[in-house]
Amino acid sequence: MSARALAIVGLVALAAGPAVIRAQKPAYPITVIPTGKGPYNFPDGYQIPWDKIEINVTEKMSANLFVLHGSQGLDPAHPDASGGRALALFGPDGVLLVDTENRQVAEKTLKTIRSFTDGPIRILVNTHIHPDHTGANAFFAKQGALIYSQEDLRIEMLRPPGRPNGQPAPAPEPASVPVATYKYNAATSGEPAVSFNMNGEIVDFIPMMPSHTAGDTIVRFRNANVIYIEDFYRNFGYPFADQANGGSIKGMLEAVDLIERLADANTTLVPGHGTLVKKQDLLPYRAMLVDMLAKVTARRNSGQSLKEVLAANLTAPYDKTTQGDTQQSKDRFITEVYDEVKDFPPIVDGKRTMPRHP
Ligand SMILES: [Zn+2]
Numbered sequence: 001m002s003a004r005a006l007a008i009v010g011l012v013a014l015a016a017g018p019a020v021i022r023a024q025k026p027a028y029p030i031t032v033i034p035t036g037k038g039p040y041n042f043p044d045g046y047q048i049p050w051d052k053i054e055i056n057v058t059e060k061m062s063a064n065l066f067v068l069h070g071s072q073g074l075d076p077a078h079p080d081a082s083g084g085r086a087l088a089l090f091g092p093d094g095v096l097l098v099d100t101e102n103r104q105v106a107e108k109t110l111k112t113i114r115s116f117t118d119g120p121i122r123i124l125v126n127t128h129i130h131p132d133h134t135g136a137n138a139f140f141a142k143q144g145a146l147i148y149s150q151e152d153l154r155i156e157m158l159r160p161p162g163r164p165n166g167q168p169a170p171a172p173e174p175a176s177v178p179v180a181t182y183k184y185n186a187a188t189s190g191e192p193a194v195s196f197n198m199n200g201e202i203v204d205f206i207p208m209m210p211s212h213t214a215g216d217t218i219v220r221f222r223n224a225n226v227i228y229i230e231d232f233y234r235n236f237g238y239p240f241a242d243q244a245n246g247g248s249i250k251g252m253l254e255a256v257d258l259i260e261r262l263a264d265a266n267t268t269l270v271p272g273h274g275t276l277v278k279k280q281d282l283l284p285y286r287a288m289l290v291d292m293l294a295k296v297t298a299r300r301n302s303g304q305s306l307k308e309v310l311a312a313n314l315t316a317p318y319d320k321t322t323q324g325d326t327q328q329s330k331d332r333f334i335t336e337v338y339d340e341v342k343d344f345p346p347i348v349d350g351k352r353t354m355p356r357h358p
Contacts (some may be wrong), residue, residue: 029268030060033273036072038324040079048075050104053082055112059276062224064091064199065159067270069111077132078214080236084132084272087228090117091199097145098219098228099272108134110143121145123196125205126178127230128213129156129245133272135261137176148194149178150207153215155350164277171224173301177300182207191259192220206262208232211255214246214347220262224273228270231255233282235274236324238315238333239289241340244354248346249289249340256286274323288318295303297339304337306357 023254033056042167053074058081059067068083078084085110087098091349094348095117101109113121115219126134132158141147157177160169184207192204201223208216211232219228232255234240241247263279300308315322315330336358345352 008252019185024343028060028062029226029276030193031058032056032060033058033069034202035049035069036080036352038073038079040048040073040076042079048077048082048104050102050200053105053108054076055083055105055108057112058085059270061087061195061221061226061268061270062201063348065089065201065221065224065226066116066127068109068231070101070105071207077291078236078273082132083131084231085228085270086133087270088113088117089199089203090119093198094120094122096196096198097121099127099230100124100133100136100140103135103139106139109136111141117341121202123148123198125149125217125219127219127228128217128242130213130231132142132302133230134176137178138173141175146185146302147176147178147182148205148217149183150180150215151183152210152350153217154181156213158214161244161351165225168312184209190262193217208258209251209254210246210248210347211251212239212247213242214350215285216255218259224268225264225266226270227259227270229252229255229272231272233259233275233277233285235271235272235281235285235322237329237337238318238322238325239285240332241330241336243339243344246350246352248344249293249337253286253289256282256289268338270279284321292334292337293341297332297341300338300342307340310334 008292054071055068057066058069063114068086072081073079075082083101084099086101089096121140122145124140124147135149162168165350189288193207194205196203204220206218206220208218216230232252236322241249241252259279259282261329293313296309310331317327339354
Protein backbone atom coordinates (compact mmCIF):
# COMPACT_ATOMS: atom_id res chain seq x y z
CA MET A 1 0.00 0.00 0.00
CA SER A 2 1.34 3.46 -0.87
CA ALA A 3 2.12 6.04 1.81
CA ARG A 4 -0.76 8.13 0.49
CA ALA A 5 -3.22 5.21 0.78
CA LEU A 6 -1.97 4.48 4.31
CA ALA A 7 -2.50 8.10 5.27
CA ILE A 8 -6.07 7.94 3.96
CA VAL A 9 -6.76 4.72 5.91
CA GLY A 10 -5.42 6.44 9.02
CA LEU A 11 -7.69 9.43 8.51
CA VAL A 12 -10.74 7.21 7.94
CA ALA A 13 -9.95 5.23 11.09
CA LEU A 14 -9.73 8.46 13.06
CA ALA A 15 -12.99 9.76 11.65
CA ALA A 16 -14.85 6.51 12.30
CA GLY A 17 -13.71 6.06 15.90
CA PRO A 18 -15.14 7.70 18.99
CA ALA A 19 -13.50 10.79 20.50
CA VAL A 20 -9.77 10.08 20.36
CA ILE A 21 -8.44 9.17 23.78
CA ARG A 22 -4.70 8.93 24.12
CA ALA A 23 -3.07 6.46 26.47
CA GLN A 24 -2.40 7.62 29.99
CA LYS A 25 1.24 8.60 30.50
CA PRO A 26 3.05 5.54 31.90
CA ALA A 27 4.03 7.10 35.25
CA TYR A 28 0.45 8.11 36.12
CA PRO A 29 -1.66 7.99 38.20
CA ILE A 30 0.60 8.66 41.15
CA THR A 31 -0.88 8.03 44.58
CA VAL A 32 0.54 10.62 46.97
CA ILE A 33 -1.60 9.84 50.05
CA PRO A 34 -3.71 6.65 49.94
CA THR A 35 -7.30 6.79 51.21
CA GLY A 36 -7.81 5.25 54.65
CA LYS A 37 -9.14 1.75 55.18
CA GLY A 38 -10.53 1.99 58.71
CA PRO A 39 -12.32 0.64 60.65
CA TYR A 40 -13.27 3.96 62.23
CA ASN A 41 -15.19 4.56 65.44
CA PHE A 42 -16.71 7.80 66.62
CA PRO A 43 -18.07 8.34 70.16
CA ASP A 44 -21.68 9.50 70.72
CA GLY A 45 -22.04 13.25 70.29
CA TYR A 46 -18.86 13.48 68.20
CA GLN A 47 -18.49 16.81 66.36
CA ILE A 48 -16.37 17.13 63.22
CA PRO A 49 -13.14 18.99 64.14
CA TRP A 50 -12.94 21.07 60.95
CA ASP A 51 -9.80 22.81 62.24
CA LYS A 52 -7.95 19.46 62.21
CA ILE A 53 -9.02 18.43 58.71
CA GLU A 54 -6.40 19.05 56.06
CA ILE A 55 -6.95 19.15 52.32
CA ASN A 56 -4.14 17.29 50.60
CA VAL A 57 -3.04 16.49 47.08
CA THR A 58 -3.80 12.76 47.25
CA GLU A 59 -3.31 11.69 43.62
CA LYS A 60 -1.65 13.12 40.52
CA MET A 61 -3.42 12.07 37.33
CA SER A 62 -0.98 13.89 35.01
CA ALA A 63 1.66 16.57 35.34
CA ASN A 64 -1.07 19.24 35.63
CA LEU A 65 -4.17 17.37 36.84
CA PHE A 66 -4.18 16.88 40.63
CA VAL A 67 -6.74 15.36 43.01
CA LEU A 68 -7.54 16.98 46.36
CA HIS A 69 -9.08 15.08 49.28
CA GLY A 70 -9.41 15.51 53.06
CA SER A 71 -7.84 13.81 56.08
CA GLN A 72 -8.95 10.35 57.14
CA GLY A 73 -10.48 9.33 60.46
CA LEU A 74 -12.07 12.69 61.40
CA ASP A 75 -15.33 13.02 59.40
CA PRO A 76 -17.96 10.35 60.25
CA ALA A 77 -19.80 11.00 56.96
CA HIS A 78 -16.58 10.18 55.07
CA PRO A 79 -14.11 8.60 57.48
CA ASP A 80 -11.81 7.24 54.75
CA ALA A 81 -11.06 10.81 53.57
CA SER A 82 -13.07 13.86 54.61
CA GLY A 83 -15.20 15.57 51.95
CA GLY A 84 -15.46 14.44 48.34
CA ARG A 85 -12.63 14.37 45.82
CA ALA A 86 -11.98 17.64 43.97
CA LEU A 87 -9.83 17.84 40.82
CA ALA A 88 -7.76 20.78 39.64
CA LEU A 89 -6.48 21.11 36.05
CA PHE A 90 -3.94 23.92 35.96
CA GLY A 91 -1.52 25.70 33.62
CA PRO A 92 -1.19 28.83 31.48
CA ASP A 93 -4.94 28.93 30.77
CA GLY A 94 -5.82 29.11 34.46
CA VAL A 95 -7.47 26.59 36.76
CA LEU A 96 -10.45 24.37 35.99
CA LEU A 97 -11.87 22.92 39.20
CA VAL A 98 -14.17 19.90 39.56
CA ASP A 99 -16.11 20.24 42.84
CA THR A 100 -15.08 22.25 45.87
CA GLU A 101 -14.92 20.30 49.14
CA ASN A 102 -16.87 21.46 52.21
CA ARG A 103 -17.48 25.14 52.99
CA GLN A 104 -15.70 24.78 56.36
CA VAL A 105 -12.37 23.98 54.67
CA ALA A 106 -12.62 26.38 51.68
CA GLU A 107 -9.55 28.41 52.63
CA LYS A 108 -7.48 25.27 53.13
CA THR A 109 -8.61 23.95 49.75
CA LEU A 110 -7.50 27.20 48.09
CA LYS A 111 -4.19 27.11 49.98
CA THR A 112 -3.54 23.59 48.70
CA ILE A 113 -4.33 24.70 45.13
CA ARG A 114 -1.93 27.60 45.65
CA SER A 115 0.81 25.12 46.57
CA PHE A 116 1.04 24.08 42.91
CA THR A 117 -0.39 26.95 40.83
CA ASP A 118 -0.90 30.71 41.09
CA GLY A 119 -3.18 30.76 38.02
CA PRO A 120 -6.64 32.35 38.16
CA ILE A 121 -9.50 29.98 39.07
CA ARG A 122 -11.72 30.34 36.03
CA ILE A 123 -14.05 27.35 35.68
CA LEU A 124 -15.81 25.25 38.33
CA VAL A 125 -18.09 22.33 37.51
CA ASN A 126 -20.28 20.62 40.13
CA THR A 127 -20.75 16.87 39.71
CA HIS A 128 -23.74 16.84 42.11
CA ILE A 129 -25.32 18.98 44.81
CA HIS A 130 -24.01 17.45 48.05
CA PRO A 131 -22.16 19.86 50.34
CA ASP A 132 -18.92 17.83 50.30
CA HIS A 133 -18.83 18.69 46.55
CA THR A 134 -20.49 22.17 46.35
CA GLY A 135 -20.02 23.58 49.87
CA ALA A 136 -17.34 26.07 48.84
CA ASN A 137 -19.05 27.16 45.59
CA ALA A 138 -19.61 30.75 46.73
CA PHE A 139 -16.03 30.99 48.00
CA PHE A 140 -14.62 29.90 44.62
CA ALA A 141 -17.12 32.04 42.66
CA LYS A 142 -15.70 35.00 44.59
CA GLN A 143 -12.21 33.88 43.45
CA GLY A 144 -13.50 34.36 39.90
CA ALA A 145 -14.81 30.91 38.94
CA LEU A 146 -17.79 30.57 36.61
CA ILE A 147 -19.89 27.66 37.90
CA TYR A 148 -21.25 24.99 35.53
CA SER A 149 -23.73 22.19 36.30
CA GLN A 150 -26.78 20.38 35.03
CA GLU A 151 -29.90 22.54 35.18
CA ASP A 152 -31.42 20.02 37.62
CA LEU A 153 -28.64 20.70 40.12
CA ARG A 154 -29.39 24.41 39.94
CA ILE A 155 -33.08 23.66 40.57
CA GLU A 156 -32.24 21.30 43.47
CA MET A 157 -30.09 24.06 44.99
CA LEU A 158 -32.73 26.79 44.61
CA ARG A 159 -35.36 24.62 46.31
CA PRO A 160 -33.68 23.26 49.44
CA PRO A 161 -35.85 20.74 51.35
CA GLY A 162 -37.69 22.06 54.42
CA ARG A 163 -36.38 21.43 57.91
CA PRO A 164 -37.80 18.49 59.93
CA ASN A 165 -39.52 21.04 62.26
CA GLY A 166 -41.55 22.33 59.28
CA GLN A 167 -39.56 25.56 58.91
CA PRO A 168 -38.44 26.43 55.36
CA ALA A 169 -34.71 25.99 54.73
CA PRO A 170 -32.64 29.15 54.22
CA ALA A 171 -32.13 30.18 50.59
CA PRO A 172 -28.70 29.34 49.14
CA GLU A 173 -26.03 32.01 48.99
CA PRO A 174 -26.56 33.57 45.52
CA ALA A 175 -22.87 33.22 44.53
CA SER A 176 -23.03 29.45 45.13
CA VAL A 177 -25.66 28.81 42.45
CA PRO A 178 -24.37 27.56 39.06
CA VAL A 179 -24.75 30.14 36.28
CA ALA A 180 -23.95 28.02 33.20
CA THR A 181 -26.30 25.06 32.84
CA TYR A 182 -27.07 22.23 30.44
CA LYS A 183 -29.45 19.29 30.42
CA TYR A 184 -29.29 15.51 30.21
CA ASN A 185 -30.83 14.15 27.01
CA ALA A 186 -31.35 10.36 26.79
CA ALA A 187 -31.03 10.50 22.98
CA THR A 188 -27.45 11.88 23.23
CA SER A 189 -26.42 10.09 26.43
CA GLY A 190 -22.64 10.07 26.87
CA GLU A 191 -22.02 13.11 24.65
CA PRO A 192 -20.39 16.10 26.32
CA ALA A 193 -22.61 19.13 26.96
CA VAL A 194 -19.53 21.35 27.14
CA SER A 195 -15.88 20.80 26.19
CA PHE A 196 -12.94 22.95 27.29
CA ASN A 197 -9.58 23.09 25.57
CA MET A 198 -7.32 24.21 28.38
CA ASN A 199 -3.77 23.59 29.52
CA GLY A 200 -3.13 20.93 26.87
CA GLU A 201 -6.24 18.96 27.88
CA ILE A 202 -9.66 18.43 26.38
CA VAL A 203 -12.15 18.36 29.23
CA ASP A 204 -15.70 17.11 28.68
CA PHE A 205 -18.63 17.78 31.02
CA ILE A 206 -20.96 14.83 30.39
CA PRO A 207 -24.47 15.12 31.90
CA MET A 208 -25.72 11.90 33.52
CA MET A 209 -29.14 10.29 33.76
CA PRO A 210 -30.79 10.64 37.22
CA SER A 211 -28.54 8.30 39.25
CA HIS A 212 -26.78 9.53 42.42
CA THR A 213 -29.00 12.67 42.08
CA ALA A 214 -31.00 14.12 39.15
CA GLY A 215 -28.25 16.65 38.42
CA ASP A 216 -25.09 14.53 38.07
CA THR A 217 -22.22 15.30 35.70
CA ILE A 218 -19.12 13.21 35.04
CA VAL A 219 -15.94 14.89 33.82
CA ARG A 220 -13.63 13.33 31.25
CA PHE A 221 -10.02 14.39 30.68
CA ARG A 222 -9.26 12.95 27.26
CA ASN A 223 -5.47 13.21 27.18
CA ALA A 224 -4.90 11.95 30.71
CA ASN A 225 -7.52 9.22 30.01
CA VAL A 226 -9.30 9.93 33.28
CA ILE A 227 -13.02 10.18 34.10
CA TYR A 228 -14.27 11.64 37.38
CA ILE A 229 -17.31 9.45 38.02
CA GLU A 230 -18.53 11.17 41.24
CA ASP A 231 -20.79 9.22 43.62
CA PHE A 232 -23.09 6.89 41.65
CA TYR A 233 -20.40 4.28 42.28
CA ARG A 234 -18.75 3.86 45.64
CA ASN A 235 -16.41 1.34 47.19
CA PHE A 236 -16.49 2.61 50.76
CA GLY A 237 -19.92 1.81 52.25
CA TYR A 238 -23.01 0.64 50.35
CA PRO A 239 -24.49 2.49 47.33
CA PHE A 240 -26.31 5.76 47.93
CA ALA A 241 -28.97 7.07 45.55
CA ASP A 242 -30.21 10.42 46.86
CA GLN A 243 -33.81 9.85 45.81
CA ALA A 244 -35.11 13.06 47.43
CA ASN A 245 -32.84 14.94 44.98
CA GLY A 246 -34.06 12.83 42.04
CA GLY A 247 -31.53 9.98 42.30
CA SER A 248 -32.38 6.37 41.49
CA ILE A 249 -30.84 2.93 41.99
CA LYS A 250 -31.99 1.89 38.51
CA GLY A 251 -30.35 5.05 37.13
CA MET A 252 -27.12 3.97 38.83
CA LEU A 253 -27.25 0.76 36.76
CA GLU A 254 -27.59 2.84 33.59
CA ALA A 255 -24.72 5.04 34.76
CA VAL A 256 -22.43 2.00 35.15
CA ASP A 257 -23.43 0.86 31.65
CA LEU A 258 -22.57 4.27 30.23
CA ILE A 259 -19.11 4.12 31.79
CA GLU A 260 -18.58 0.68 30.23
CA ARG A 261 -19.19 2.41 26.89
CA LEU A 262 -17.15 5.58 27.51
CA ALA A 263 -14.07 4.11 29.19
CA ASP A 264 -11.41 1.78 27.81
CA ALA A 265 -9.62 -0.86 29.88
CA ASN A 266 -6.90 1.61 30.90
CA THR A 267 -9.09 4.61 31.76
CA THR A 268 -8.61 5.63 35.39
CA LEU A 269 -12.01 6.20 37.00
CA VAL A 270 -12.01 8.62 39.92
CA PRO A 271 -14.96 8.12 42.30
CA GLY A 272 -15.93 10.88 44.73
CA HIS A 273 -14.90 8.60 47.62
CA GLY A 274 -13.01 5.35 48.16
CA THR A 275 -10.25 4.17 45.84
CA LEU A 276 -9.47 4.79 42.15
CA VAL A 277 -10.80 2.04 39.86
CA LYS A 278 -10.92 0.75 36.28
CA LYS A 279 -14.15 -0.04 34.47
CA GLN A 280 -14.06 -3.78 35.19
CA ASP A 281 -14.21 -2.92 38.91
CA LEU A 282 -17.72 -1.55 38.36
CA LEU A 283 -19.14 -4.92 37.30
CA PRO A 284 -19.42 -6.60 40.74
CA TYR A 285 -21.10 -3.39 41.96
CA ARG A 286 -23.58 -3.59 39.09
CA ALA A 287 -24.27 -7.26 39.83
CA MET A 288 -24.97 -6.42 43.48
CA LEU A 289 -27.48 -3.70 42.47
CA VAL A 290 -29.27 -6.15 40.15
CA ASP A 291 -29.31 -8.85 42.85
CA MET A 292 -30.70 -6.50 45.53
CA LEU A 293 -33.36 -5.10 43.17
CA ALA A 294 -34.56 -8.66 42.39
CA LYS A 295 -34.54 -9.86 46.01
CA VAL A 296 -36.26 -6.77 47.44
CA THR A 297 -38.85 -6.76 44.61
CA ALA A 298 -39.78 -10.39 45.38
CA ARG A 299 -40.17 -9.68 49.10
CA ARG A 300 -42.15 -6.48 48.53
CA ASN A 301 -44.45 -8.27 46.08
CA SER A 302 -45.08 -10.95 48.71
CA GLY A 303 -46.26 -8.20 51.10
CA GLN A 304 -43.25 -7.86 53.39
CA SER A 305 -42.83 -4.59 55.31
CA LEU A 306 -39.61 -2.58 55.20
CA LYS A 307 -38.84 -3.83 58.71
CA GLU A 308 -39.10 -7.44 57.56
CA VAL A 309 -36.93 -6.80 54.50
CA LEU A 310 -34.25 -5.08 56.59
CA ALA A 311 -34.33 -7.97 59.08
CA ALA A 312 -33.60 -10.43 56.24
CA ASN A 313 -30.04 -9.00 56.07
CA LEU A 314 -29.94 -9.32 52.27
CA THR A 315 -26.53 -7.65 51.97
CA ALA A 316 -24.84 -10.38 54.07
CA PRO A 317 -23.06 -11.99 51.07
CA TYR A 318 -21.44 -8.62 50.29
CA ASP A 319 -20.41 -7.50 53.78
CA LYS A 320 -16.97 -9.13 53.62
CA THR A 321 -16.03 -7.39 50.37
CA THR A 322 -17.65 -4.01 51.14
CA GLN A 323 -15.17 -1.71 52.82
CA GLY A 324 -16.66 0.81 55.24
CA ASP A 325 -19.68 -1.47 55.71
CA THR A 326 -21.90 -0.20 58.55
CA GLN A 327 -25.44 -1.05 59.65
CA GLN A 328 -26.51 2.48 58.75
CA SER A 329 -25.01 2.25 55.25
CA LYS A 330 -26.69 -1.09 54.45
CA ASP A 331 -30.07 -0.08 55.93
CA ARG A 332 -30.03 3.11 53.88
CA PHE A 333 -29.26 1.13 50.72
CA ILE A 334 -31.97 -1.50 51.27
CA THR A 335 -34.53 1.20 52.18
CA GLU A 336 -33.76 2.98 48.90
CA VAL A 337 -34.29 -0.22 46.93
CA TYR A 338 -37.53 -0.94 48.85
CA ASP A 339 -38.90 2.53 48.08
CA GLU A 340 -37.88 2.39 44.44
CA VAL A 341 -39.39 -0.95 43.41
CA LYS A 342 -42.98 0.14 44.15
CA ASP A 343 -44.86 3.48 44.27
CA PHE A 344 -41.71 5.49 43.49
CA PRO A 345 -42.75 9.18 43.73
CA PRO A 346 -42.16 11.43 40.69
CA ILE A 347 -39.72 14.38 40.70
CA VAL A 348 -41.54 17.70 41.17
CA ASP A 349 -39.54 20.97 41.09
CA GLY A 350 -36.27 19.07 41.45
CA LYS A 351 -37.40 17.09 44.52
CA ARG A 352 -39.01 13.72 45.14
CA THR A 353 -41.22 13.38 48.23
CA MET A 354 -39.95 10.10 49.64
CA PRO A 355 -42.08 8.14 52.11
CA ARG A 356 -41.10 8.61 55.74
CA HIS A 357 -40.27 5.46 57.66
CA PRO A 358 -40.77 5.74 61.43
ZN1 LIG B 1 -19.68 12.74 47.63
